[in-house]
Amino acid sequence: MSTDFFQRQEHLRRMSFRLVLLFAIAVVGIIVTVDVVALLVFGAFAPQSDSSRVWGIIAVASLATAGAIALATLYRMATLRGGGGRVARELGGDYVPHDTVDPQLRRLRNVVEEIAIASGVPVPEVYVMQHEAAINAFAAGWSTSDAAIAVTRGALERLNRDELQGVIAHEFSHVVNGDMRLNVRLIGLLFGILFLAIAGETILRSGAFFRSRDEKSGGNPLPLIGLALIVAGWLGVLIGRIIKASVSRKREYLADASAVQYTRNPLGIAGALKKIAGLPAGSKLANPKTEEVAHMLFGLGTKRESVFATHPPLADRIKALDPMFDVTQLEGLAQQWAQHPPNGLEEDLALGLTGVPENPAHPGGDIVSRVGEPTDASYVTANLLLQRIPPRLRVQTRSVENVVPLVLGLLMSADPQVRARQIADLTAGFGVPFAQACGAAADELNGVDPLLRLPLAELAFPALRHRPSQDLQAVLNAVDALIHADGRISVFEYCLSAMLRNDLRQALYPRPRVSAGSRPIGRCQDEVLLLLSVLATDEAAFRAGREVTFPGNTALYEPRPVADLDSAWPALNELDPPGKEQLIRAVVAVIGADLRLTVDESELLRTVCALLHCPLPPLALTI
Numbered sequence: 315m316s317t318d319f320f321q322r323q324e325h326l327r328r329m330s331f332r333l334v335l336l337f338a339i340a341v342v343g344i345i346v347t348v349d350v351v352a353l354l355v356f357g358a359f360a361p362q363s364d365s366s367r368v369w370g371i372i373a374v375a376s377l378a379t380a381g382a383i384a385l386a387t388l389y390r391m392a393t394l395r396g397g398g399g400r401v402a403r404e405l406g407g408d409y410v411p412h413d414t415v416d417p418q419l420r421r422l423r424n425v426v427e428e429i430a431i432a433s434g435v436p437v438p439e440v441y442v443m444q445h446e447a448a449i450n451a452f453a454a455g456w457s458t459s460d461a462a463i464a465v466t467r468g469a470l471e472r473l474n475r476d477e478l479q480g481v482i483a484h485e486f487s488h489v490v491n492g493d494m495r496l497n498v499r500l501i502g503l504l505f506g507i508l509f510l511a512i513a514g515e516t517i518l519r520s521g522a523f524f525r526s527r528d529e530k531s532g533g534n535p536l537p538l539i540g541l542a543l544i545v546a547g548w549l550g551v552l553i554g555r556i557i558k559a560s561v562s563r564k565r566e567y568l569a570d571a572s573a574v575q576y577t578r579n580p581l582g583i584a585g586a587l588k589k590i591a592g593l594p595a596g597s598k599l600a601n602p603k604t605e606e607v608a609h610m611l612f613g614l615g616t617k618r619e620s621v622f623a624t625h626p627p628l629a630d631r632i633k634a635l636d637p638m639f640d641v642t643q644l645e646g647l648a649q650q651w652a653q654h655p656p657n658g659l660e661e662d663l664a665l666g667l668t669g670v671p672e673n674p675a676h677p678g679g680d681i682v683s684r685v686g687e688p689t690d691a692s693y694v695t696a697n698l699l700l701q702r703i704p705p706r707l708r709v710q711t712r713s714v715e716n717v718v719p720l721v722l723g724l725l726m727s728a729d730p731q732v733r734a735r736q737i738a739d740l741t742a743g744f745g746v747p748f749a750q751a752c753g754a755a756a757d758e759l760n761g762v763d764p765l766l767r768l769p770l771a772e773l774a775f776p777a778l779r780h781r782p783s784q785d786l787q788a789v790l791n792a793v794d795a796l797i798h799a800d801g802r803i804s805v806f807e808y809c810l811s812a813m814l815r816n817d818l819r820q821a822l823y824p825r826p827r828v829s830a831g832s833r834p835i836g837r838c839q840d841e842v843l844l845l846l847s848v849l850a851t852d853e854a855a856f857r858a859g860r861e862v863t864f865p866g867n868t869a870l871y872e873p874r875p876v877a878d879l880d881s882a883w884p885a886l887n888e889l890d891p892p893g894k895e896q897l898i899r900a901v902v903a904v905i906g907a908d909l910r911l912t913v914d915e916s917e918l919l920r921t922v923c924a925l926l927h928c929p930l931p932p933l934a935l936t937i
Contacts, residue, residue: 319686319928322491323891327832329496329561337503340553341383344510344546348379351542379546382513387506394498397824398455398462399439401498405601407441407464412712412777417659418470425479426463427773429486432576432696433688434920434929436775436817438463438489442470448595449473449586451612453485453494458929459820461489466599472589474661480583481612483573490686490929493565497610500561504554505606511547514540558609562624570631578690584635589656591628592647681902681919682895685928692931699769699932707758711773714780718789719748721774721814723755724767725796725807732800739795743788764913768920769932771810779821786818805914808876809921816925833885835863835893841882842897846904847874849918855907862900883925894926
């Protein structure tokens with residue numbers, strides 16, 4: 315039984331604490347350095363240095379230094395609240411339109427969509443750093459709902475589809491496991507330390523400018539203060555590099571391994587690394603902010619490896635993926651590519667890469683072990699689901715103008731009387747043309763397999779969140795009106811509305827949620843039993859789940875409507891990783907009590923996992 319995802323979540327929680335502790339140590343070291351210089355500079359001008367003056371200097375210097383670091387850190391964190399897209403745009407990323415027809419960009423979006431569906435997470439925003447010839451990529455964001463994946467123009471041009479898929483799968487590992495939240499938080503924390511070096515350089519230049527004016531009065535302390543801040547700031551930068559290296563190196567190996575487990579194609583990601591090693595541009599970015607984000611890149615981002623590098627040596631990463639590869643061959647590849655640089659699209663045509671895996675196996679075994687663990691079978695299932703979506707609907711999911719009627723059409727009833735009430739509500743709120751568009755979308759969706767409903771919503775999410783913020787709130791209001799039109803809420807209506815509310819609100823208001831919850835499951839007994847009561851269809855099913863979470867508990871089964879779950883999520887989402895694993899096992903026990911898994915149960919299970927921030931890949935029922 316695999317608990318890798320939940321173990322990684324627990325490790326991430328400990329890593330977050332470790333990061334804060336190391337940052338605090340770095341700040342204390344910097345404050346001490348500034349205090350010593352302040353005593354040397356200002357104490358020298360005093361006729362006599364009594365203890366009160368010494369402590370006064372220390373207090374002022376310490377407060378000023380700590381305040382500067384705190385304000386700089388808070389400022390940088392505030393600029394990052396825009397989510398992963400904000401980070402991508404800061405690094406020169408251009409948004410890839412949902413309906414792009416450019417072959418390279420369409421290939422990129424297709425790969426991202428396939429892997430997102432297979433991972434059980436919303437499709438992230440996609441960006442291309444057009445002015446970067448190197449091969450690199452990164453994922454950023456506070457949650458899966460505001461995540462963004464960016465690749466360089468070099469990656470698009472040089473990598474074939476298998477290699478690009480390996481790189482994107484590597485980045486999705488960071489998305490699914492929550493590494494990207496830690497990475498973004500690290501940017502904010504280290505900026506506060508680096509700010510001192512910037513302030514020191516400014517003061518040093520100011521001091522040099524005013525030097526002649528202060529020479530007669532015995533000297534100007536500004537240059538010494540500026541020099542002290544530079545030394546302290548770069549001491550902090552050095553510590554920051556050590557922190558980034560300690561946080562990033564092991565996770566890069568794990569992300570490489572996860573990409574291989576996911577795609578079952580180690581040669582894909584290994585090929586991308588070989589091209590980084592063999593091409594002149596490598597993975598080096600020209601952007602001056604590379605140092606700030608080096609720990610979150612696929613490749614090193616700089617030209618040279620060092621003891622403080624955020625990534626393991628390329629040769630070691632390649633050997634881990636392809637043990638038979640002789641690293642001395644890299645020189646030959648470099649000479650070959652110097653004469654004829656690789657072209658990814660041409661390689662796709664030559665190799666006949668279609669993007670459809672050859673192995674049609676469906677996932678099986680323990681459902682809980684699949685949480686956060688997409689495999690090649692998940693990729694197969696995702697591809698089969700995407701292929702079954704009618705092309706016209708697939709196009710509509712990518713259209714910012716037409717995506718809202720499609721999403722609302724998923725919630726339109728087949729019952730004529732209920733449909734009439736829904737059309738009336740939409741007409742009152744949005745007008746006749748919009749209501750008619752929703753009705754037309756609903757008619758087209760009537761013939762779609764129920765298995766495709768949530769994948770359609772997941773595909774529509776990127777275009778949906780690019781609507782103006784006031785439109786998104788109106789969409790949420792319309793969703794509530796549609797699902798209440800018949801006086802009851804079905805399982806699918808609840809699943810879709812809950813996921814939309816969760817994803818759109820996190821996209822509108824990104825929250826720096828770095829670590830998993832810390833509440834043990836025993837403190838959420840009422841909420842857990844409520845969830846099991848909603849899921850269970852009889853006493854036996856309820857008891858099966860209850861025994862997983864609270865053995866010996868005598869609570870009785872009491873049927874509850876699915877809408878009652880809204881009150882339970884705040885507490886359940888604060889469960890610690892072992893508690894979430896135990897809860898998901900209980901949910902599986904409840905819905906599996908009758909030894910079969912229906913579409914409604916599959917959708918509800920994936921919704922529960924999504925709201926707990928435990929992404930579950932799609933389950934193969936009948937495809």
